[in-house]
Amino acid sequence: MGQITLSSVTKVFGDVTVIPPLDLTINDGEFVVFVGPSGCGKSTLLRLIAGLEDTSSGKILIDGQDATDAAPAKRGLAMVFQSYALYPHMSVRKNIAFPLKMAGASVEEQNRKVENAARILNLSSYLERRPGQLSGGQRQRVAIGRAIVREPAAFLFDEPLSNLDAALRVTMRQEISELHQNLKTTMIYVTHDQVEAMTMADKIVVLNAGRIEQVGSPLELYRNPQNLFVAGFIGSPKMNFITGAEAAKHDCATLGVRPEHLDVVEGGPWQGVVGIAEHLGSDTFLRVHVEGIGDLTVRVSGEMGLHHGDRVSLAPQAGKLYRFDANGKAIA
Amino acid sequence: MATEHSRTAARLMVSPAVILLFLWMIVPLAMTVYFSFLRYNLLNPGMESWAGFSNYTYFLKQAAFWDALWNTLTLVVGVLIITVVGGIALALLLDQPFFGQGIVRVMVIAPFFVMPTVSALVWKNMFMNPVNGMFAHIAKFFGLQPFDFLSHAPLASIIVIVAWSWLPFATLILLTALQSLDREQMEAAEMDGANWINRFIYLTLPHLTRSITVVILIQTIFLLSVFAEILVTTNGGPGTASTNLPYLVYAQSLLNFDVGGGSAGGIIAVILANIVAIFLMRMIGKNLEA
Ligand SMILES: Nc1ncnc2c1ncn2[C@@H]1O[C@H](COP(=O)(O)OP(=O)(O)O)[C@@H](O)[C@H]1O
Ligand SMILES: [Mg+2]
Numbered sequence: 001m002g003q004i005t006l007s008s009v010t011k012v013f014g015d016v017t018v019i020p021p022l023d024l025t026i027n028d029g030e031f032v033v034f035v036g037p038s039g040c041g042k043s044t045l046l047r048l049i050a051g052l053e054d055t056s057s058g059k060i061l062i063d064g065q066d067a068t069d070a071a072p073a074k075r076g077l078a079m080v081f082q083s084y085a086l087y088p089h090m091s092v093r094k095n096i097a098f099p100l101k102m103a104g105a106s107v108e109e110q111n112r113k114v115e116n117a118a119r120i121l122n123l124s125s126y127l128e129r130r131p132g133q134l135s136g137g138q139r140q141r142v143a144i145g146r147a148i149v150r151e152p153a154a155f156l157f158d159e160p161l162s163n164l165d166a167a168l169r170v171t172m173r174q175e176i177s178e179l180h181q182n183l184k185t186t187m188i189y190v191t192h193d194q195v196e197a198m199t200m201a202d203k204i205v206v207l208n209a210g211r212i213e214q215v216g217s218p219l220e221l222y223r224n225p226q227n228l229f230v231a232g233f234i235g236s237p238k239m240n241f242i243t244g245a246e247a248a249k250h251d252c253a254t255l256g257v258r259p260e261h262l263d264v265v266e267g268g269p270w271q272g273v274v275g276i277a278e279h280l281g282s283d284t285f286l287r288v289h290v291e292g293i294g295d296l297t298v299r300v301s302g303e304m305g306l307h308h309g310d311r312v313s314l315a316p317q318a319g320k321l322y323r324f325d326a327n328g329k330a331i332a
Numbered sequence: 333m334a335t336e337h338s339r340t341a342a343r344l345m346v347s348p349a350v351i352l353l354f355l356w357m358i359v360p361l362a363m364t365v366y367f368s369f370l371r372y373n374l375l376n377p378g379m380e381s382w383a384g385f386s387n388y389t390y391f392l393k394q395a396a397f398w399d400a401l402w403n404t405l406t407l408v409v410g411v412l413i414i415t416v417v418g419g420i421a422l423a424l425l426l427d428q429p430f431f432g433q434g435i436v437r438v439m440v441i442a443p444f445f446v447m448p449t450v451s452a453l454v455w456k457n458m459f460m461n462p463v464n465g466m467f468a469h470i471a472k473f474f475g476l477q478p479f480d481f482l483s484h485a486p487l488a489s490i491i492v493i494v495a496w497s498w499l500p501f502a503t504l505i506l507l508t509a510l511q512s513l514d515r516e517q518m519e520a521a522e523m524d525g526a527n528w529i530n531r532f533i534y535l536t537l538p539h540l541t542r543s544i545t546v547v548i549l550i551q552t553i554f555l556l557s558v559f560a561e562i563l564v565t566t567n568g569g570p571g572t573a574s575t576n577l578p579y580l581v582y583a584q585s586l587l588n589f590d591v592g593g594g595s596a597g598g599i600i601a602v603i604l605a606n607i608v609a610i611f612l613m614r615m616i617g618k619n620l621e622a
Pocket of ligand 1: 013018036037038039040041042043044045
């Protein structure tokens, strides 16, 4: 079981309110991603759930039990830190076995569980090494192993992939997703990378300055962002925002259109000049200076023989325009 | 300094300093070795004659030598235990956030700046004096007989005095090490269910081993040659109860005017210090490797 409920949880450091009153329910078995820009309070929120920080007010329930004042070890949660936080003086085996040892498990049980975790994580041949002798990805796996053996009610990950190179990040991302499929344990995953959020999450929680902007499945957030912040944060490349006269034509303060929803066509409504063209092979990203509107990013699939200085005309796809009022709220 | 050329140049450039340092060390050492083979007494100047190993046998055979050897080791080990254990405890305390942390840290370092003679005199006259010392006053306040520390427990008293002046050094080194301990590791251990004793045993102590090794090695070098504290408090007495090797060498050469015997004692002390150093490096030197 691993259902976690936060009700009116706040966190204040000195006179800075990092988390204003916040309510959130995380269901058993869900893969929930907290996503938001750096410094928005994601780690703080995770640490509140873990018990590494005290809440300033509000309640945290784990499986219906009030855990607000419970010690971290008593909450049945396991955390994987950004720095991995492995114990440098212990071998991989001892690192993974540490929580079991602290819980007073017998040596046979420790060995059995450690070897089982090592098999799942492809660490079997590294068990006698020290963390210092492992690569970044292997250290990450050890940290996950140390979390797995505890058989926690929920896993907490704090930007676990941010110290890895791009290729490894993709692999580890898939491994963590697969782990979630196999274990079916609740996972809470913190990241500032919306791609990680989109690819891994069952449910995304978008945070901005400690506030929840929107909660929903990746595609819900992509299709129906409730405000400008979510619209700008989810999706890559970023959604284009158009203000001024062109927006007024559509009865809104800000008009949003995603780069993939702009087509290069003959006689489209928006005329412009290509500033830069990034050719990725599978896609081409164009940065187009449109008169009276500003710069728009356009995503064209496949190769497109356009270059700096070429004149193009753009048309938004039907029904793919997002409208926001003056407060940044989406207009339905 | 990669090329052959630059290496040669570098060797040439450092050679004056190296040669000077070498002479600085070798001349007194050679002279001491030379004197140690002479019958050389300051009361009979100009009467020096070859003595062979008799100075050495004489120095080694006196009962005071074994006392001094034992006292030297007791002093070193005693001070090391107090400073390492006390240093860890103080460092753990100072690592906690509290009001006035900066000032308290400076105050803790202060004893290190007090000269050994001064600190020993302060301890002797203001704390341990059986009539006017603070400990005597405290004892009297509780209706107890004042204890004459320096006459009845001379070596222990000197250990306390020396430990007091070295405690700041140990504390400072260990505190810096503590501050470099990764906070997330501690939090991970906390989540793994380790209480503070386990966190101390499995995380803090292993993290500190290298610094503890440094403290032990550096302090041992200085503690083998403690002298001023003994000179101003007990003069090595009563009897030889607080005489260590340096003090015995001093007594031999300057109180008995026997330069030959003193030099032999000095050479023996150097050899013993090297044995201790080799022993220590064997035992804990591997902690210093990366
Ligand atoms: N222990 C602390 N004391 C004071 N301020 C803190 C502390 N921890 C975090 N903060 C502040 O809280 C805000 C959110 O931090 P954090 O949760 O680490 O952000 P994120 O993980 O989303 O990047 C930041 O502005 C940070 O400066
Ligand atoms: Mg963070």
